[in-house]
Amino acid sequence: MIHRKPFLAFECAVLFLGIPGLLIYFQFQEGIRFFETLFGLFLFTLLLGYLDPSVQFRFKGSWRRALPMLPRILLRALLSGVLLLAAVRLIWPDQFLFLLRERPRLWVAIMILYPLLSVVPQEYLFRVYFMQRYRPLFGDGRKMIAVNALIFGWAHAFMLNPIAPVLSVIAGWFFAETWHRSRSLRAVWLEHAIYGQIVFTVGLGTFFYNASAQSLQGAMP
Numbered sequence: 001m002i003h004r005k006p007f008l009a010f011e012c013a014v015l016f017l018g019i020p021g022l023l024i025y026f027q028f029q030e031g032i033r034f035f036e037t038l039f040g041l042f043l044f045t046l047l048l049g050y051l052d053p054s055v056q057f058r059f060k061g062s063w064r065r066a067l068p069m070l071p072r073i074l075l076r077a078l079l080s081g082v083l084l085l086a087a088v089r090l091i092w093p094d095q096f097l098f099l100l101r102e103r104p105r106l107w108v109a110i111m112i113l114y115p116l117l118s119v120v121p122q123e124y125l126f127r128v129y130f131m132q133r134y135r136p137l138f139g140d141g142r143k144m145i146a147v148n149a150l151i152f153g154w155a156h157a158f159m160l161n162p163i164a165p166v167l168s169v170i171a172g173w174f175f176a177e178t179w180h181r182s183r184s185l186r187a188v189w190l191e192h193a194i195y196g197q198i199v200f201t202v203g204l205g206t207f208f209y210n211a212s213a214q215s216l217q218g219a220m221p
Contacts, residue, residue: 005136005137008133008134008136008137009137012130012134012137015041015045016130016151016154016155017151017154019037019041020154020155020157020158023037023158024157024158024160027158027159027160028160035117035118038118038121038122038125039121041121041125042121042124042125045124045125045129045133046124048129048133049128049129049132049133052133054132054133054135055128055129055132055133056132063184063186065182065183065184065186065187066182066184066186066187066190068182069178069181069182069184069187069191072178073178073187073190073191073194074194076174077191077194077195077198080195080198081198081202084198084199084202084204085202088202088203088204092203092204095203095204095206096202096203097201097202097203098203098205098206099200099201099203099205100201107200107201110197110200110205111197111200111201114193114196114197114200115189115192115193115196115197118196119189119192119193119196120189122192123175123185123188123189123192124185126148126151126152126155126172126175126176127148127175127176127179127185127188128179128185130148130151131144131148131176131179131180140180141180144176144180145173145176145177145180146173148172148173148176149169149170149172149173149176150169150172151172152168152169152171152172152175152176153165153166153168153169153172155168156168156208159207159208159209161207163204163207164207164208167199167204167207171192171195174191174195175188175191175192178191
């Protein structure tokens with residue numbers, strides 16, 4: 001596997017800058033098929049990761065490494081949840097607990113399926129793959145965490161609203177920091193799942209709707 005920096009920089013630019021840019025274009029044109037794109041990238045980078053010995057999946061012992069992170073993850077999620085709940089209640093009162101009030105069956109489906117269908121491939125792509133594969137470009141410290149957070153925000157820009165990418169940058173910093181501390185896919189999966197469930201519960205799901213709920217809505221009565 002080629003590890004020269006120009007090759008890695010080109011690959012990173014195509015996968016994590018170019019493809020999200022195309023998603024924005026097609027969203028403006030006629031909508032997009034988010035899950036197909038996400039899983040296509042997931043499978044492609046799984047292959048690249050398998051061929052690259054520097055990308056370790058770290059399933060073995062991942063829960064053991066995740067456990068020390070739980071107090072930090074849960075406390076940060078609790079504080080963030082309270083702030084988001086208050087923000088929605090004050091700024092977007094019509095959206096406050098919208099899915100829970102108006103579409104409880106869709107809310108249940110999202111609570112169950114979002115961690116599996118959306119969080120697993122995202123956390124492999126943005127933490128397991130990105131933060132190991134591109135270590136020669138960005139190092140393994142604060143620079144990598146910052147770049148990863150910005151890339152994660154850019155990946156949500158196709159939602160065509162400022163809330164999704166801004167919140168994703170903040171959350172991306174949390175997830176990148178958790179990966180940096182634990183090297184545990186399970187830790188970042190759990191943290192990401194909790195934040196996603198908070199977002200859809202408090203009423204901010206409308207800003208992430210196209211990515212995570214649209215395909216589910218059609219299946220709900």
